[in-house]
Amino acid sequence: MKIPKKVNRYCPFCKKKTEQKIKEPTKQKASSLKRGGKIRIRLRGLWRGIGNKGRYSRMKNQQKRKRKTTKKTNLLYTCTECGKSKNQKKGKRTSKVLIE
Ligand SMILES: [Zn+2]
Structure with missing residues (x-):
């Protein structure tokens, strides 16, 4: 979408x-080390290996879900x-913002 630089x-x-x-x-980037954050889970060693990891197995599936494109x-x-x-x-x- 094209947007003018100045507007009345x-x-x-x-x-x-x-x-x-x-x-x-x-x-602004969201802090990656907040509670329940994905990076924090990885640091704890979850999301690795085989077998069921409880609620974290489910979180892995959520990544595969289709995301919005806009x-x-x-x-x-x-x-x-x-x-x-x-x-x-x-x-x-x-999907895109162009300020002219
Ligand atoms: Zn004013």
Whole structure:
């Protein structure tokens, strides 16, 4: 989906329509060593060898499941007048976001 760099949009801080820049916020990586995390399970030595590993055998099967090919867009609108920014409320499903 092609998206313009600048857009005229309502700014809730200025309470009027202003020119706003569009940016895609950088994604934050989830910590891999959280409780119940897949990396933590691997460090414990599960997911290895043969036989039934209880609930972790099931988790291995979940990886094989089909995943969604599209993601919802996450855009950040920054007002050029006050400099404040706001996130997009509803994202649309697309496979790619091109900001021009
Ligand atoms: Zn503003």
